[in-house]
Each structure stands twice: as structure tokens, then as C-alpha cells.
Amino acid sequence: MLGNLIQQTVNALTIGSIYALIALGYTMVYGVLRMINFAHGEMFMLGAYVAFLVLSVLVGDVGMAGAIALTVAFLVAIFLVGFIGVGIERVAYKPLRNSTRLAPMLSSLGVSLSLVTGIQILAGPQPVAFPSFFPVVRYEVMGGTITSMQIGILVAAFVLMFGLYFLVNRSRIGIIVRAVSESRPTAQLLGINVNGAISMVFFVGPLLGAAGGILYASYYGIMSPSMGAVIGLKAFTAAILGGIGSIPGAMLGAFILAFVEVGGTALLPIVTHGVLGTEYRDVLTFAILILVLLVRPAGILGEAVSEESIVYKREF
Amino acid sequence: MRKFTATLLLGASLFAGPAMAEQTTIGLSAPLSGPQAYFGTTWHNGFKLYIDKLNAEGGVNGVTIAYEQEDDKADPREGTLVAQKFCDNAQVVLGLVNFNSGVAQSTLPIYEDCSLPTMTFGSNPSLTKQGYKFMVRPVANDLAGALLPAEYALGKLGAKTALIVNDKQVFGQGISEIFAKNLQDGGGKVLDTIAVAPSDVDFAAVLAQIKPKKPDVIYLGAVMPQLALFAKQMHEQGITATLIVPDGGYTPDFIKQAGEPNVQGALVAIQVPPMDASPAIADFAKLYKAKYGEDAGPYSIYGYVQGQILEQVLKTTKGLTREDINAALHAVKVKTAVGELEFDDTGELKVAPSYLYKVEGSAFQLVGSK
Structure with a gap:
């Protein structure tokens, strides 16, 4: 029983940390632009594909040793996807920044479809086996099984999240991003480079998303062009649950979602004496989301309706 | 025109x-x-x-x-x-x-x-x-396709207990129910039936619930790539039961995507004879x-x-x-x-061949036919 508890906790933490990495991208973009970036799930997918490409070049053509090649491929892929994110913002969102609020969202839907279709054409629509980034060793902890892969994912995700925390709360760049997020016109009046701050957000968000994608693909051993859709929706849900626009909220929401999902799978059949099976997991998850939003419409850590969102409401 | x-x-x-x-x-x-x-x-x-x-x-x-x-x-x-x-x-x-x-x-x-x-x-x-x-x-049809693996599990593997997992789709749920029935008719015991969502990629939570039940075989009524994902995660969690999957697993991708060591001994039932x-x-x-x-x-x-x-x-x-x-x-x-074929009144084959393969190394070895 204890072993099972430990194991399910680790399962939830693993999937939760991947959700969190992606949810951060949604929430940061919303924070500065009040826009939902539907193409963000595709950054997650691109991360896996770019890493796979870099890795096959490094190992196949350059002949680099395994462990170094993996580290290099991971870093190259996340930075590359970060730059792709900045490029997408420049081309698809920036020209629409002063039009209606719906325009950039539709644009992001278009970007999302183009990226999925593009990868389908280039790499084929079928799922591809993905190499493991960590050697898989099993540890038995009081009857529960934990793999080195899960530990690796947890460590990598927490390092990245702490990195983000320091970047946002302790660095000058972070101050600028927070200022823009608080009020874009005021920040601009104070001489802050608003475009730079937005580019920064579109660099860091996709970078974290890509890292999530690589960890995810290497955890499950598989990647496909459509992998961003389902997981992107889950991460988006996590961001809403935690309060969209709030960075700690996205992390909290991601872990709550993961624990509810795992708990639902584990406990639903037991609690209901087999009436509701594990397939009702998503029903439970979204029922909880609806309940939370009924009580706290802005999400768990979201700020209450601000003056700015009232202005936006009037625009519709 | x-x-x-x-x-x-x-x-x-x-x-x-x-x-x-x-x-x-x-x-x-x-x-x-x-x-x-x-x-x-x-x-x-x-x-x-x-x-x-x-x-x-x-x-x-x-x-x-x-x-x-x-x-x-x-x-x-x-x-x-x-x-x-x-x-x-x-x-x-x-x-x-x-x-x-x-x-x-x-x-x-x-x-x-x-x-x-x-x-x-x-x-x-x-x-x-x-x-x-x-x-x-x-x-x-699946009546024939799920009979052979059930007989093999009871006879050759000496299995007494099975756990059924399916993806709630017409095919996956149908064939796993038939397997369960065949197994029970032959004296086997079904410990539990678990349904998962057809688009699931993470089976860790389900597997953690399966593990303490210690089934002899696990029948997974689903399609690719879920078959490979399940096999991989099952092995990583240290579950040693024999995995039995339907025809969708009869592809090199099943072994490649799950990782060769993770699917050794898994059984695949399909209507196709070996190419020799x-x-x-x-x-x-x-x-x-x-x-x-x-x-x-x-x-x-x-x-x-x-x-x-x-x-x-x-x-x-x-x-x-x-x-x-x-x-x-x-x-x-x-x-x-594949032999002489003719149809009965409902359009079903009068005699329908079915085969069972075992994953060995990176290939499928025939272990039974009917």
C-alpha cells in the first residue's frame, strides 16, 4: 500500500512537471499580451523533433559519444525552438498587436496547423521511436518502482523552473518583463523596451515547452506530429486552473491536475466499488476544474478582474 | 458525364x-x-x-x-x-x-x-x-482471434489469472471481452478489467494499480502506438506478467517503439500466417x-x-x-x-485461420495456429 502510494506520487510528480513546463509558456504569454498562444503546444512537439534531428546528426555524422551528444542535442534544441518562438511572434503576432484581441489568437491557430502539417510532410505522420535521454534503471522503494528516467525528468524540470523563478524575480530582465505584464502602456512611457520584453517571453516560453517535449518524448519513447494537441490542452487547462497569467499558478495548476489525474485513475474504481472505471478520469478532472472556476473564476492564484481586463471586455 | x-x-x-x-x-x-x-x-x-x-x-x-x-x-x-x-x-x-x-x-x-x-x-x-x-x-473475426491466445495462456503458459485492459473502442473492448470469456470458460480467472482512454500515452498510474494484483497474463485490447507505450511502461515498472496483444502489435514498430528488451516474450495474435x-x-x-x-x-x-x-x-x-x-x-x-475460402449466409468465413506469435529478439516467432 505504501509502495503504491510512493509510486503513484512519483508518477504524478513526473507528469505534473512536464505539464508545468508547458503551462508556463501559456501563462507568460497571457501575462504580457493577454493572448492565448494556441501554437504553444507545437513548440513542445518541435522540441522533440529538433532534438531528434540534432541527435542523429551528432551521433551519425559527427560521431559524438552518447552522453555528451544527448546534452548538446537537448541544449541546441531548446535554444533553437526558443528562437523559432521569437520568429513566430515577429511574423505572426506582432503585426496584429494593435488589432482586435481575436486576431492574434486566430493567427496562432494558423501557426499551429501549419507547424503540425509541415512536420507531417517533412517527417511523416506516423509516430517515431525516440531515444531515451537517461539510462533506465529501476529502483524498488518500499514496494514501489521508480525509474531513473522519472528522477531525471523531475530534476531537469525543477532546475528549469527554479531558473525561471530567478530570471523573473531576481534579474533585471525579469523586472522588465513584470513591468510590461503589469501595464504595457505605462512601461512604455517609462522608457522600457516593450518589444524586447515580449521577445524575451516568446523566447523563454517555447524554450521551456521544448524542454518539456524532449523530456516527454524520451519518457514515453515516442514522438508524433500531433503530440502537442492533447498535452497542450492539458497544460492550458493547468494554466487556467492555477490562474492564467500567474507563473506560480501555472506550476501549482500543473501539479494539481497531475495529482487529480493519477488519483482519479487509482481511486475511482475503488471508491465507487467498480461503478466508475478509470476511463472516467477526464470527467473527474474537468469536473474539478469547473468547480474551481465556479468558486474562483480567475483560477487559484489568478488576480481578480483588473481594470485592464474590464477595458478589454468593453472592446467585444 | x-x-x-x-x-x-x-x-x-x-x-x-x-x-x-x-x-x-x-x-x-x-x-x-x-x-x-x-x-x-x-x-x-x-x-x-x-x-x-x-x-x-x-x-x-x-x-x-x-x-x-x-x-x-x-x-x-x-x-x-x-x-x-x-x-x-x-x-x-x-x-x-x-x-x-x-x-x-x-x-x-x-x-x-x-x-x-x-x-x-x-x-x-x-x-x-x-x-x-x-x-x-x-x-x-475476433471470436477466432481471441480464442487461440486464451487457450495458449491456459495451456502452454499455465496461466491462472489474467488482467484485462482495453481502450473502450469497438475493436479493443470487443476483442478483450472475448478473450476474457474464453479464458474464464477454460478455467482461468479474470482479476479485473480496466478501461483507458484511446488517446492515453501515460499508463503509469494504471500499471501501479495492476502491479500488486500480480496477474499471470495481461491482455491489452488496443491499437498502436498505445500497445508499444503500454509494453514499455509495463516493463519499466517491473511487471513480469506476459503481455498479450491483438493484431495491431504485428509490426516492427511495436518492437522498435517499445524498445526491444521491453517486449521480449510478448504474444501477438493475428490472422496472418508466417511468410514461409x-x-x-x-x-x-x-x-x-x-x-x-x-x-x-x-x-x-x-x-x-x-x-x-x-x-x-x-x-x-x-x-x-x-x-x-x-x-x-x-x-x-x-x-x-491462405487455403480454400467460402462464406456462410452472414458473410463470415466458414473456416478462418488464426495464428499466435511471440516476440523474440527483434522478430516474431510463430508459437501456435488454429
């Missing part, structure tokens, strides 16, 4: 007799993109291989065969669009349709309405029990490789067999209308590469 050609063709068949060069069209529908594309394309390739050979020899009784290939994406919504397209095309007299039971479930009523005979590939037993007059199934089972099958495998430059896919042999059935149908049919073809199809009795 279409009507005009149709009248022309009808006129030709009325006045010219069978010696005149005629053409008939077969509609092909299967997943040609997405995770199951490998199954769909290689199945159709087997059929095309035989048809191209027939056409090169001048057709059957002077009738050459054309085909129209469509992608149903393993999705009932796409499948029904394709079905409507074939129905509306008067040239199409026979459908070689729908790899997936779930898709066939929604397209068969459409084919029935426009009297278009089909050779349906979906293996869910209920498909032939709905009174369709225009369908036959030239492949073993008989001289006829070995010949087919050679022809296939020569034409497409790769080994035959899991169901290519059945595409080829369906070509052989079609040849016999065209030899015996009274005319080239949908009704005539349907009558000839139901009455057909033909020696094919």
Missing part, C-alpha cells in the same frame, strides 16, 4: 458480350495516414499486386480492373465520406473497405443502402450479425518485395487473397452490376494463398 459513361458501359455489356474489353472499378478505403497507415497501405498494396498481375494478363474474361484508393484515417467520420463517394460513383461495383471495426460500423449501413457489395476487414464479430446483405468478411508457411505464400512474399522494395506488411497477404477472391467472382458473375457481383461474391468458393 458519369451517367453517360455508365449508359455507354451498360450498352457495351448488353451488346458486346464478355469478349469485349471492359473495365470495372474497385473502391479501396483504409487508413493511409496516421499511426495505422502502415497497416492500410500494405494491405492495399497486396491487393494491387494481384490486380496489376491480372490486368497485365489481359484481365479476367476480358474485364480489366481499376481501383480508386481513399484514406479513411481510421476515423468513422472520414470513412462515411469515402463510403458516400464510392456509392455515388456508378463505376464502383465492389468495396475493399475499412481496416477498423469502428469505421466499418458506421460505413456498412451506407454501403448497404446503395447496394454496393463490400469485402470488409473490420474484425468485430457484431459486424456480420446486423443482417447486411452486401458484405462479406474474408478474414477471421507454404510455397504459395513464399511466392507472394517474393513478388511483393520485388514490386515494392520492402517486406510484405502484416495484412498484405489478405489484400492478395482478396484479389484472388475478386478474380473468382469476376469469372463466375453473370454481369458487372453491383447486384450480380454481390451474388457471385456470396457464392464464391476459391483456393487462395
Whole structure:
């Protein structure tokens, strides 16, 4: 029983940390632009594909040793996807920044479809086996099984999240991003480079998303062009649950979602004496989301309706 | 225009007799993109291989065969669009349709309405029990497909307990229920049945619940890539039960995506004989490789067999209308590469072969057949 508890906790933490990495991208973009970036799930997918490409070049053509090649491929892929994110913002969102609020969202839907279709054409629509980034060793902890892969994912995700925390709360760049997020016109009046701050957000968000994608693909051993859709929706849900626009909220929401999902799978059949099976997991998850939003419409850590969102409401 | 050609063709068949060069069209529908594309394309390739050979020899009784290939994406919504397209095309007299039971479930009523005979590939037993007059199934249904693995688990593996996991789809749930029933009839015990969502990739939580139950075998009624994902995670969590999966696992991708060490000993049940089972099958495998430059896919042999059935149908049919073809199809009795085939009143095969393979290294070894 204890072993099972430990194991399910680790399962939830693993999937939760991947959700969190992606949810951060949604929430940061919303924070500065009040826009939902539907193409963000595709950054997650691109991360896996770019890493796979870099890795096959490094190992196949350059002949680099395994462990170094993996580290290099991971870093190259996340930075590359970060730059792709900045490029997408420049081309698809920036020209629409002063039009209606719906325009950039539709644009992001278009970007999302183009990226999925593009990868389908280039790499084929079928799922591809993905190499493991960590050697898989099993540890038995009081009857529960934990793999080195899960530990690796947890460590990598927490390092990245702490990195983000320091970047946002302790660095000058972070101050600028927070200022823009608080009020874009005021920040601009104070001489802050608003475009730079937005580019920064579109660099860091996709970078974290890509890292999530690589960890995810290497955890499950598989990647496909459509992998961003389902997981992107889950991460988006996590961001809403935690309060969209709030960075700690996205992390909290991601872990709550993961624990509810795992708990639902584990406990639903037991609690209901087999009436509701594990397939009702998503029903439970979204029922909880609806309940939370009924009580706290802005999400768990979201700020209450601000003056700015009232202005936006009037625009519709 | 279409009507005009149709009248022309009808006129030709009325006045010219069978010696005149005629053409008939077969509609092909299967997943040609997405995770199951490998199954769909290689199945159709087997059929095309035989048809191209027939056409090169001048057709059957002077009738050459054309085909129209469509992608149903393993999705009932796409499948029904394709079905409507074939129905509306008067040239199409026979459908070689729908790899997936779930898709066939929604397209068969459409084919029935426009009297278009089909050779349906979906293996869910209920498909032939709905009174369709225009369908036959030239492949073993899941009743046969899930009997062999249950017998093998009880007999050869000495298994006493099983745990069933399915993806709640027409095929996955259907076949796993049949497996469970066969196992219980043979004296085995089903510890629990767990349903997962068809798009799930994370089975860690489910597996953690399965582990303390310590089943001897786990039957997974699902399709790719879930089969590979489940096998991999099952091994990583240290579950040593024998995994049994249906036909979807009979692809090199199953071993590659799960990782070779993670699927050793897993059992795959499928209606396809090994490619060296008989001289006829070995010949087919050679022809296939020569034409497409790769080994035959899991169901290519059945595409080829369906070509052989079609040849016999065209030899015996009274005319080239949908009704005539349907009558000839139901009455057909033909020696094919997988043995002599004929259909009963419901369109089901009278004798349907099924086989069981075990993953050893990076290959599938035959361990049983029925």
C-alpha cells in the first residue's frame, strides 16, 4: 500500500512537471499580451523533433559519444525552438498587436496547423521511436518502482523552473518583463523596451515547452506530429486552473491536475466499488476544474478582474 | 458525364458480350495516414499486386480492373465520406473497405443502402450479425482471434489469472471481452478489467494499480502506438506478467517503439500466417518485395487473397452490376494463398485461420495456429 502510494506520487510528480513546463509558456504569454498562444503546444512537439534531428546528426555524422551528444542535442534544441518562438511572434503576432484581441489568437491557430502539417510532410505522420535521454534503471522503494528516467525528468524540470523563478524575480530582465505584464502602456512611457520584453517571453516560453517535449518524448519513447494537441490542452487547462497569467499558478495548476489525474485513475474504481472505471478520469478532472472556476473564476492564484481586463471586455 | 459513361458501359455489356474489353472499378478505403497507415497501405498494396498481375494478363474474361484508393484515417467520420463517394460513383461495383471495426460500423449501413457489395476487414464479430446483405468478411473475426491466445495462456503458459485492459473502442473492448470469456470458460480467472482512454500515452498510474494484483497474463485490447507505450511502461515498472496483444502489435514498430528488451516474450495474435508457411505464400512474399522494395506488411497477404477472391467472382458473375457481383461474391468458393475460402449466409468465413506469435529478439516467432 505504501509502495503504491510512493509510486503513484512519483508518477504524478513526473507528469505534473512536464505539464508545468508547458503551462508556463501559456501563462507568460497571457501575462504580457493577454493572448492565448494556441501554437504553444507545437513548440513542445518541435522540441522533440529538433532534438531528434540534432541527435542523429551528432551521433551519425559527427560521431559524438552518447552522453555528451544527448546534452548538446537537448541544449541546441531548446535554444533553437526558443528562437523559432521569437520568429513566430515577429511574423505572426506582432503585426496584429494593435488589432482586435481575436486576431492574434486566430493567427496562432494558423501557426499551429501549419507547424503540425509541415512536420507531417517533412517527417511523416506516423509516430517515431525516440531515444531515451537517461539510462533506465529501476529502483524498488518500499514496494514501489521508480525509474531513473522519472528522477531525471523531475530534476531537469525543477532546475528549469527554479531558473525561471530567478530570471523573473531576481534579474533585471525579469523586472522588465513584470513591468510590461503589469501595464504595457505605462512601461512604455517609462522608457522600457516593450518589444524586447515580449521577445524575451516568446523566447523563454517555447524554450521551456521544448524542454518539456524532449523530456516527454524520451519518457514515453515516442514522438508524433500531433503530440502537442492533447498535452497542450492539458497544460492550458493547468494554466487556467492555477490562474492564467500567474507563473506560480501555472506550476501549482500543473501539479494539481497531475495529482487529480493519477488519483482519479487509482481511486475511482475503488471508491465507487467498480461503478466508475478509470476511463472516467477526464470527467473527474474537468469536473474539478469547473468547480474551481465556479468558486474562483480567475483560477487559484489568478488576480481578480483588473481594470485592464474590464477595458478589454468593453472592446467585444 | 458519369451517367453517360455508365449508359455507354451498360450498352457495351448488353451488346458486346464478355469478349469485349471492359473495365470495372474497385473502391479501396483504409487508413493511409496516421499511426495505422502502415497497416492500410500494405494491405492495399497486396491487393494491387494481384490486380496489376491480372490486368497485365489481359484481365479476367476480358474485364480489366481499376481501383480508386481513399484514406479513411481510421476515423468513422472520414470513412462515411469515402463510403458516400464510392456509392455515388456508378463505376464502383465492389468495396475493399475499412481496416477498423469502428469505421466499418458506421460505413456498412451506407454501403448497404446503395447496394454496393463490400469485402470488409473490420474484425468485430457484431459486424456480420446486423443482417447486411452486401458484405462479406474474408478474414477471421475476433471470436477466432481471441480464442487461440486464451487457450495458449491456459495451456502452454499455465496461466491462472489474467488482467484485462482495453481502450473502450469497438475493436479493443470487443476483442478483450472475448478473450476474457474464453479464458474464464477454460478455467482461468479474470482479476479485473480496466478501461483507458484511446488517446492515453501515460499508463503509469494504471500499471501501479495492476502491479500488486500480480496477474499471470495481461491482455491489452488496443491499437498502436498505445500497445508499444503500454509494453514499455509495463516493463519499466517491473511487471513480469506476459503481455498479450491483438493484431495491431504485428509490426516492427511495436518492437522498435517499445524498445526491444521491453517486449521480449510478448504474444501477438493475428490472422496472418508466417511468410514461409507454404510455397504459395513464399511466392507472394517474393513478388511483393520485388514490386515494392520492402517486406510484405502484416495484412498484405489478405489484400492478395482478396484479389484472388475478386478474380473468382469476376469469372463466375453473370454481369458487372453491383447486384450480380454481390451474388457471385456470396457464392464464391476459391483456393487462395491462405487455403480454400467460402462464406456462410452472414458473410463470415466458414473456416478462418488464426495464428499466435511471440516476440523474440527483434522478430516474431510463430508459437501456435488454429
